[in-house]
Structure formats: structure tokens, C-alpha cells
Amino acid sequence: MLLTNARIATMATPDGYGLIDDGAIVVQGDRIVWVGAMADLPAAHAAQDATDLGGRLVTPALIDCHTHLVFGGNRAGEFEQRLEGATYEQIARSGGGIVSTVRATRDATPDALLRDALTRVDAMIAEGVATIEIKSGYGLDRETELKMLRVARRIADMRPVTVRTSYLGAHAVPPEFAGDADGYLDQVCIPTLHAAHAEGLVDAVDGFCEGIAFDTTQIALVFDAARALGLPVKLHAEQLSNIGGTQLAARYAALSADHVEYANDADAQALGQAGSVAVLLPGAFYTLRETQMPPVAAFRAAGVPMAIATDCNPGSSPLASPLLALNMACTLFRLTPAEALAGLTRNAALALGLADQGRIAPDMRADLAVWDVTEPAELAYRIGFNPLHTRIFGGTP
Ligand code: DI6
Numbered sequence: 543m544l545l546t547n548a549r550i551a552t553m554a555t556p557d558g559y560g561l562i563d564d565g566a567i568v569v570q571g572d573r574i575v576w577v578g579a580m581a582d583l584p585a586a587h588a589a590q591d592a593t594d595l596g597g598r599l600v601t602p603a604l605i606d607c608h609t610h611l612v613f614g615g616n617r618a619g620e621f622e623q624r625l626e627g628a629t630y631e632q633i634a635r636s637g638g639g640i641v642s643t644v645r646a647t648r649d650a651t652p653d654a655l656l657r658d659a660l661t662r663v664d665a666m667i668a669e670g671v672a673t674i675e676i677k678s679g680y681g682l683d684r685e686t687e688l689k690m691l692r693v694a695r696r697i698a699d700m701r702p703v704t705v706r707t708s709y710l711g712a713h714a715v716p717p718e719f720a721g722d723a724d725g726y727l728d729q730v731c732i733p734t735l736h737a738a739h740a741e742g743l744v745d746a747v748d749g750f751c752e753g754i755a756f757d758t759t760q761i762a763l764v765f766d767a768a769r770a771l772g773l774p775v776k777l778h779a780e781q782l783s784n785i786g787g788t789q790l791a792a793r794y795a796a797l798s799a800d801h802v803e804y805a806n807d808a809d810a811q812a813l814g815q816a817g818s819v820a821v822l823l824p825g826a827f828y829t830l831r832e833t834q835m836p837p838v839a840a841f842r843a844a845g846v847p848m849a850i851a852t853d854c855n856p857g858s859s860p861l862a863s864p865l866l867a868l869n870m871a872c873t874l875f876r877l878t879p880a881e882a883l884a885g886l887t888r889n890a891a892l893a894l895g896l897a898d899q900g901r902i903a904p905d906m907r908a909d910l911a912v913w914d915v916t917e918p919a920e921l922a923y924r925i926g927f928n929p930l931h932t933r934i935f936g937g938t939p
């Protein structure tokens with residue numbers, strides 16, 4: 543496949559868009575083999591049948607590196623409670639929140655979970671997404687955690703999308719272990735990690751390090767189990783308070799620390815030294831009307847790559863639009879449009895440990911998005927507008 547007459551945001555330079563005007567891309571099989579200015583196109587490639595893109599913008603396909611999009615039920619009632627003044631933490635402590643989705647997810651059949659998840663996946667694909675990370679964590683028992691991960695894997699058989707799964711058994715303490723978080727970790731969470739790994743269902747291990755969830759000592763037990771299995775880790779850290787999750791993630795050379803609104807300068811430096819990504823989730827910040835901004839300037843100063851994701855979940859971020867996340871990252875967190883797009887491409891790939899995605903360069907997977915715009919900043923600037931023209935998945939339109 544030869545694509546010509548394109549404006550290409552390669553995202554392959556350390557900063558900015560890596561723009562190529564009047565560009566061409568050559569794809570063989572599922573790989574990009576050449577990208578550059580049309581004037582430099584080697585004669586051997588020029589012989590192919592070309593698809594003229596009419597000056598449209600081409601970017602790497604988008605990567606949503608943090609979602610919880612397999613779940614049962616919905617939490618519209620909690621939305622109403624919050625509008626009447628209840629906080630997210632109050633709702634969680636009174637038996638709602640994550641635990642209410644756990645009940646609905648335990649009750650749902652795999653087919654029902656799959657059907658509901660596909661509506662969210664389809665919305666993302668329609669906005670140019672080619673890779674989605676999906677977490678477990680609404681089962682909190684062996685059977686339901688495995689059910690969620692199997693459903694997540696089935697999505698990749700049903701739709702042209704790459705799925706990466708994260709085991710999030712340490713998301714909340716289930717009601718049957720109320721007051722006994724350690725018992726839950728020892729008797730259910732860690733044994734279920736072993737079972738899920740044995741079934742080939744786990745790409746990474748995640749946790750929720752928070753006052754309403756698990757402390758750093760408890761998360762370290764889960765990370766030790768991950769390390770023993772050779773699995774990379776990531777962590778929901780410093781979302782509602784600072785209890786040391788980001789430092790812990792850095793000590794385990796985590797792929798990423800996510801949310802991180804309450805992270806400080808020292809946390810940013812620790813992530814920078816560890817080479818971990820900071821995953822910013824503006825949909826949760828917006829939904830919870832958070833006012834504490836993630837320390838973006840400190841991340842820049844420490845050279846921490848920043849990714850952006852939807853955090854698609856029924857509680858804190860009922861968002862299935864990566865384009866809206868792009869806009870929110872700029873408007874709410876003051877990222878530049880180039881930083882935000884890197885957050886949904888190059889740096890999202892880093893946060894998933896995917897070395898061959900997120901950039902348009904030779905040998906990378908040919909996951910591309912063609913947009914009906916010419917300026918890359920337009921993708922972030924518009925609200926509620928989807929200019930996707932074509933998505934190419936592994937070389938296939
Ligand atoms: N933080 C989040 O934002 C999601 N999980 C987490 O640890 C929210 C999960 C939920 O409220 O259902």
C-alpha cells in the first residue's frame with residue numbers, strides 16, 4: 543500500500559508532531575516500510591498503485607492506554623448523588639462506588655459483558671483507536687476476575703483492535719473481606735493473579751493505591767507477585783491524596799503511574815529516573831470536579847513522558863471518547879496539543895510497553911488514522927467533533 547499527498551504527524555521526534563508535508567507512507571503487510579516527503583520516494587515504491595489522501599492529516603492510530611471498559615451495570619444513580627453533594631469517597635465508603643459495579647459484574651453473563659463492552663470499543667474505533675488497554679478489577683473474586691479478562695481477550699477476536707489486559711485484583715476490598723484487606727490479597731487477589739497468568743490472560747499488573755483501597759505495603763505484595771511472574775506493573779497513584787504510590791511505582795520501574803493529580807516534585811523526579819510514564823486522566827478529573835492539577839511542569843522538567851487516556855469506567859470517568867480526552871488534557875491540564883497527541887500515541891505505547899506502536903516510522907505497525915483536517919492541533923481544539931476519515935489497522939483499511 544502506498545499513501546500519497548498526506549500531511550503526516552509522525553510523532554516520531556522527541557518533541558512536537560514530527561510533521562512531514564506532501565508526504566508518503568509505504569506499507570507492506572502489517573508494517574510501515576517507508577515514510578517521507580513524496581519528492582524523496584524511492585522509485586521502487588513509486589511503482590505501486592497509490593491512494594491519494596488529498597492533503598489530509600495522517601497520525602498514528604490512537605492508543606487508549608488506561609480503561610476499565612468491561613463492566614456490568616452503570617452508576618447513573620451515583621452521578622445524581624454527587625450532584626446532591628455526596629463525594630466519590632463517601633459513596634465508596636458507604637458500599638457504593640467500585641463495589642456496586644462489582645455486584646453487577648458478578649451477576650452479568652460473559653455475553654452480556656461482551657455486548658456492553660463492544661458498544662464502548664466501537665465508539666473508540668470510530669475515533670481512530672487501534673489499541674486499547676482493559677483492566678479487570680470489578681470481579682474481586684477468582685471466577686469474575688477471570689471472566690472479565692476472558693471477555694477482554696474476546697474483544698480482539700470480534701473487532702479489528704489490539705487489546706492489552708491488566709490484572710487489577712487490587713482495586714477494592716470486596717464486601718466478603720470487609721476490614722480484612724490483607725486476607726483478600728493473600729487468599730484471593732494473589733492466587734487469582736497466578737491463575738490468570740497461567741491462562742495467558744495478563745499483560746501487566748495494576749493496583750489502586752489510595753485511602754479507600756490499598757496502601758503501599760499491600761500494593762508491594764502484589765507487585766512482588768507480579769515480579770516473580772515476570773510481569774510489568776503500573777499503578778493508580780495519588781488520585782485523591784498522596785500516600786506514596788508514585789514512589790512505590792518508581793521503585794518497581796513501573797510502566798506507568800496513573801492519575802497522579804496529588805503527585806509532587808519529588809514524585810515526578812522519581813518517575814523520571816525510573817523511566818515510567820505519567821498517565822493523565824482528564825475524564826476522571828472532570829467527572830469528580832477535582833481541582834488539584836497534576837504537576838505537569840514538574841513532569842516536563844523531569845523528562846517524564848505524559849500519556850493521556852479515557853479511564854473509561856462506570857464511576858469516575860464514563861468517557862468513551864479519546865478525542866474529548868485530548869481536548870480536556872489541553873483545556874484542563876494545559877498540555878500543548880502536540881503533548882496531548884503524543885499522550886494518545888507515542889507515550890501511550892510506552893505506557894503499555896509496546897515498542898512498535900504509536901509512531902509513524904519504518905518497522906512500526908501500520909496502525910494509522912487519516913483525518914479530515916490539515917492542522918494537527920484541530921484534533922484537540924474541537925469539542926464533540928469527530929473528523930476521522932479512515933482508520934488503517936495493521937495495514938488494512
Ligand atoms: N480509579 C478510577 O478512577 C477508577 N478506578 C480507580 O482505581 C474508578 C473506578 C470506579 O469508580 O468504578
Ligand code: FE
Nearest residue numbers: 608610778853
Ligand atoms: Fe482507572
